[in-house]
Amino acid sequence: MIEMKDVWKTYNNGIKAINGIDIKIGKSEFVYIVGPSGAGKSTFMRMMYREEVPTSGTIIINGKDVGKMKNKHVPKLRREIGVVFQDFKLLPKLTVYENVAFALEVIEESKASTRKRVMEVLSLVNLKNKARFLPDELSGGEQQRVSIARAIVNNPSILLTDEPTGNLDPETAWGIMDLLDQINNRGTTVIMATHNKDIVNTFRKRVIAIDGGLVTRDEARGEYGYEN
Numbered sequence: 001m002i003e004m005k006d007v008w009k010t011y012n013n014g015i016k017a018i019n020g021i022d023i024k025i026g027k028s029e030f031v032y033i034v035g036p037s038g039a040g041k042s043t044f045m046r047m048m049y050r051e052e053v054p055t056s057g058t059i060i061i062n063g064k065d066v067g068k069m070k071n072k073h074v075p076k077l078r079r080e081i082g083v084v085f086q087d088f089k090l091l092p093k094l095t096v097y098e099n100v101a102f103a104l105e106v107i108e109e110s111k112a113s114t115r116k117r118v119m120e121v122l123s124l125v126n127l128k129n130k131a132r133f134l135p136d137e138l139s140g141g142e143q144q145r146v147s148i149a150r151a152i153v154n155n156p157s158i159l160l161t162d163e164p165t166g167n168l169d170p171e172t173a174w175g176i177m178d179l180l181d182q183i184n185n186r187g188t189t190v191i192m193a194t195h196n197k198d199i200v201n202t203f204r205k206r207v208i209a210i211d212g213g214l215v216t217r218d219e220a221r222g223e224y225g226y227e228n
């Protein structure tokens with residue numbers, strides 16, 4: 001469902017971030033993206049949801065060439081791909097409920113069905129009782145759970161998470177990992193760029209290592225493989 005063919009990315013400042021990547025990721029896989037800082041992991045992820053466009057090569061997501069896609073088709077692509085960041089990116093003046101509802105792209109859906117879906121995902125992330133809270137009234141782990149709820153509210157087939165545990169203490173990070181695992185078990189493909197060695201070495205999944213803009217390792221049940 002995700003395929004990169006000979007993908008290269010050079011930024012306008014001349015930095016060669018991705019230097020010829022070929023990769024396939026199947027439906028319902030869980031993949032860690034590991035590698036040193038500046039290796040190209042975020043660039044690799046950003047190209048999947050068309051935040052960046054490859055300089056050359058092809059990226060196919062669910063049968064569509066995202067590099068060549070017209071801008072008017074990008075919103076539809078983004079409904080198929082949920083994204084979670086290290087710094088949560090919640091809207092500070094909206095409640096937990098509103099943050100999630102805001103992302104729900106429903107066409108002619110009734111208020112009742114919006115409410116049902118939002119409460120469903122808040123219940124999945126175990127935050128139903130904090131629906132009326134503002135983001136700054138929540139702990140970091142809770143805020144990350146809201147951002148995961150927001151990312152999955154449209155039922156995307158792919159969830160991209162860029163360092164989702166980067167700002168969290170180790171115990172909270174395990175909770176987030178558990179949640180991502182649950183989401184994956186429901187059939188969503190999860191791609192997680194991470195520097196969290198303990199998580200990668202404990203919850204064994206496919207590991208794709210990126211270094212210098214190239215895939216240097218791709219193992220079915222791999223290890224983190226760096227000293228951190």
Ligand SMILES: Nc1ncnc2c1ncn2[C@@H]1O[C@H](COP(=O)(O)OP(=O)(O)OP(=O)(O)O)[C@@H](O)[C@H]1O
Nearest residue numbers: 011012013015017036037038039040041042043044
């Ligand atoms: N918007 C941008 N414009 C120019 N150069 C960029 C941009 N984003 C990233 N780069 C450069 O591209 C290279 C790869 O960066 P990228 O953020 O993809 O790495 P990363 O592996 O995600 O790093 P980290 O683990 O530190 O987040 C780096 O040299 C970085 O400076």
